[in-house]
Amino acid sequence: MSTTIGYQADTGAEHAAPAWLAGFKADYETIFVEGWSPYLGSILVVLVIIGLMVSGLFWGVFGGLRLWGDWFNNAIGLGPLLGLPQTLEGPLLERISLMDITLVSGAFCAALLSRQFRISRPPRLEYVWAALGGCFMGLGATLAGGCTTGGFFTPALHSSPTAWAMWAGLLVGAAIGLKLLLWTLEHIEWGMQAPPTLTPPPALLSIYPWLGLGVVVAILVWAASWYYSGNERLAVRGIVILSGFAIGFIMQRSRLCFARAFREPFMTGEGEMTKAVMLGLAIGIPLAALLFKSKLIDPYIAIPPRFWMGSLLGGAVFGIGMVFAGGCASGSLWRMAEGHVKLWVAVFFFAWSGSIASALFRHSGLTLSEMTLDEIEATRLGYQAYFPAMLGGWGWTFLASAAILLLWYALVRYNESTEKFTVL
Amino acid sequence: MNFDKELDARGLNCPLPILKSKKALTEMASGQVLRVLSTDPGSVKDFGSFAKQTGNALLASEEKDKIFEFYLKRK
Secondary structure: OOOOHHHHHHHHHHHOOOOOHHHHHHHHHHHHHOOOOHHHHHHHHHHHHHHHHHOOOOOOOHHHHHHHHHHHHHHOOOHHHHOOOOOOOOOOOOHHHHHHHHHHHHHHHHHHHOOOOOOEOOOHHHHHHHHHHHHHHHHHHHHHOOOHHHHHHHHHHOOOHHHHHHHHHHHHHHHHHHHHHHHHHHHOOOOOOOOOOOOOOHHHHHHHHHHHHHHHHHHHHHHHHHHOOOOHHHHHHHHHHHHHHHHHHHHHHHOOOHHHHHHHHHHOOOOHHHHHHHHHHHHHHHHHHHHHHOOOOOHHHHOOOOEOHHHHHHHHHHHHHHHHHOOOHHHHHHHHHOOEHHHHHHHHHHHHHHHHHHHHHHHHOOOOOEEOOOOOEEEOOEEOOOHHHHHOOHHHHHHHHHHHHHHHHHHHHHHHHHOOOOOO | OOOOEEEEEOOOOOOHHHHHHHHHHHOOOOOOEEEEEEOOOOHHHHHHHHHHHHOOEEEEEEEEOOEEEEEEEOO
16 A cells, blocks of 8 residues: 555655655654554553543543533523533533543544544535434433443443443444444435545645644643642643543554444454454453552442443443444544544534433433442442442452453454354 | 446445445446445455455555545455
């Protein structure tokens, strides 16, 4: 495969560059232009999450999107009707929202450095699927108390079975979503014509890496100024800025995608992304356990009270949505930063429907939280389940997590050879 | 390279380029070649696995200005 034209167009000038530059250019290509392995990406993301946990924080995505939706609902006057607070925390101060914003910045920066940023417009029908998929994801994440990040990946690291209830739902949802999408391809003819591709002028392309460097510097200055501000609230958010940025950067480079991890075994049968997610969990679960044992962080802060009904149902609804939208929450955010207009629409509807669904569910009492006698949160959709508390210790906890990961691995591996589960 | 049919999957994200290719191939005769245009960087890997899974040979995979071209031969 040839390298990008943008790069080749510059080579006239670059050939004249001194010979000593060649090695550095080659390394730049390897690190910032060529894709990383999803295994590397998954391990790096887990390490960033462990870093967050050491600081008493956790990785989430949906809470931030819902806040954006709350802001939007207040702006269009729906707030009082939904019973939303009239004064909301600012999107730059609320931790998960800040993490989302910096995740987009990190992915945007990586897309600039690799010269992959393109405003990419889909055919018209895709906007319909983006809106529909976004709404399903908002509803699913509300039911499950989080998206593939806050409902699955993070609780899995926190040794909560709620993650695995959502996992089962996501598998079912991804398979149903794929079947439905295939059906639409057979039966819907409208809006399939792709609009002309927008190509950035070569002059702009050649300064992309410098713009990317500018984003890095801006993020570093921002994070440092908050970290050293002397204000404890801001100092914590300095860590959030860097972590969100790192996660977005890593995800774009390795094209890490939970939607793909759940969907691909049903589609092409190929399971690399799925195995990468498993590897990340296999490394992360014992590392996180060490942090819980040493009381550096309370495991319950990132376990949604949804085991098992909410997680399972939410997973299924979310799974359908992410197939239609073309990405889960984190995956939509980094693709949005690559310039895919479809994902901008998907994220907007995800945030908006997430805000509406959360308000309505709270109103109906479905997700109203109560403390149980064991001091864990419970709603009508489930409770905060934690393996060590249920199974009586870490030995059985590790065994349970390992057994589920092995089962998943076996299913994916078996399917890679037999394609028993592919729906194509 | 010669081809019998073209699929414009530009602007589409995964999984659509694959799903549409699958549909286009089913409407073709054995031995015919489908040319797919895609802008999704993830599609490079996708088409490799798709060809392997379905037995439709991937004759070539090229990139020009971030537009990917795939040539699939219907088995």
